[in-house]
Amino acid sequence: MPVHYIKSFTDVNALIQSWGIENYYVITDHNCETHCVSKLLGGQKLPTGRIFSFEPGEKNKTLHTFENGIELLSQNNLSRKDCILNIGGGITTDLGGFVAACYKRGIDFINIPTSLLAMVDAAHGGKVGVNHKHLKNYIGSFKPAKHTIICPEFLKTLPSDELESGFAEMLKHGLIADSDYWHDLISIDVQHTTASNWLNYIKTSIDIKSAIVSNDPLETGERKILNFGHTVGHAIESHLLHANTPVHHGNAVAAGMVIEAHIGISVTDLNSQSADAIKNHILSTYGKIPIHRDDIDRLIELMLADKKNHNDNVRMSLLNDIGDCGYDIPVSEELMRNALLYYIDL
């Protein structure tokens, strides 16, 4: 599952050609089809039937879109020796990876993430899947990409809100595993960092994630620390998606990290100074997510339905310190309510 860091679109194209794949098939969304796929191919258009492009947005990461992807592959009768290129953000690498994982019980795929979030997180680690109704990634499997290609050229035209969303997962990498990296990151000006400067941080994030995943690919233990901020974050994301006021994944996770850091003060060794530092930095970058007291019951319900939980006990991955994270830590409903209230009242 090598990661290739390639500076220019032309070189990405050359690298793919060098692998001598007989037939490849692109999975992407309509935005990326227009803005990214043609750049990668040097302006050439893919032949009809070689591209599956879907309506962008989390609400389309469904079994229905998955089935449409399978249908187009079956019409072209891709064999198990052919290959899929997922070109896009995390929705595309999750959905396209799941199509590749299930089509004829699995064909190879290559991820070419175009968003910062996908570059540092979604495109790595083999988690693929789709949502089921409002439940994020409820249907899926584990299948790592055969190759992942990181090309920072894509970042040059990425909207600033997309940069911020991806940056939240990078902050998480520092918080769970590397306090030096966290301190480096909080000095970054997200909006004014050049593509080549991003590349160094991206490498660090990928190295942190890859080391954790390689120790526990199927998330039976240590890998769960990558879920820091996500128990609450996913609930917020699902709730706001369902309310037709979606927020970016990273922004929901950023709020989740503030709330879960606050919970940490009560149940782990995390001191309140560190929790405050996390809160202050995240609020200064992301502001507050619009959740209200009326949303708390529903958010609790969504946390209980989270994939990681068992028997109505919510178990979270929580920081012991900046750079050190535990997992499978039981958290009472009362603590969750209090922490949500704390955030809402900030």
Next chain:
Amino acid sequence: MPVHYIKSFTDVNALIQSWGIENYYVITDHNCETHCVSKLLGGQKLPTGRIFSFEPGEKNKTLHTFENGIELLSQNNLSRKDCILNIGGGITTDLGGFVAACYKRGIDFINIPTSLLAMVDAAHGGKVGVNHKHLKNYIGSFKPAKHTIICPEFLKTLPSDELESGFAEMLKHGLIADSDYWHDLISIDVQHTTASNWLNYIKTSIDIKSAIVSNDPLETGERKILNFGHTVGHAIESHLLHANTPVHHGNAVAAGMVIEAHIGISVTDLNSQSADAIKNHILSTYGKIPIHRDDIDRLIELMLADKKNHNDNVRMSLLNDIGDCGYDIPVSEELMRNALLYYIDL
């Protein structure tokens, strides 16, 4: 992935209880719900919401039924530590196994096959999935059952056509890997064999399949010999399903073995006496499948779409001798046409 051979329904129930599974959830079809599930549970009814029962039949082994299964699990919020019991024939173990493989990226499942076919074949080896339109098992993955329980009591009430269908896969096991077993099997009177006598043969079949699968779980090589009879058999099965005149899987595979044995005469070391012996025994047990000259083009098309093929070359698993099978053997369209004609004109 242990296999447990348990003589009575009561002991099956006791075995499951002994594992101390906190929550289990039954996946089955309507027929099995009536005839098998209650027997296993000693007449007790499962609480509402603990059973997902679907309309029986190959035409319901779809992504739609899969999604309904996921939906019921999500309503009950099964956690990754809970367990699914698939109780039924091959359609149920394939579909239920795929639900378990994908729900929250995978929870454990136990197979309790109730048909001879599922006991000797479908319930073992980790191939799970559903059909896509007329394409058999086109969407799926590999996930072995945590336990498989073989209880020959189920065979006592199995209709004779179901016994014959399962018996075809047993014949295949002899043909691909054990000529002594083949010779034992052809002396069996399928309709008048007792449940306890079946058990010995079932064990031999499971041992043959398990040995092959453990050497090559993901079917990159040797495991392909288990597909003997299936390139042609699947095409026949898909074609007749689509024409609303379905045949049992085993009967289609039996015809496939006759046709593929005939192809073997031209492209492997198989001698015509052995091919004739296979044909004679299979025709005496199964008769002929109703396919006609007009069907040949469509059957060829379906074989080209088969999962195992690559780049419009049909590659088959073909016998070198009774008890010895090769794989990835290219077969020309002309040979396939001639062999189909040979069968049709028998």
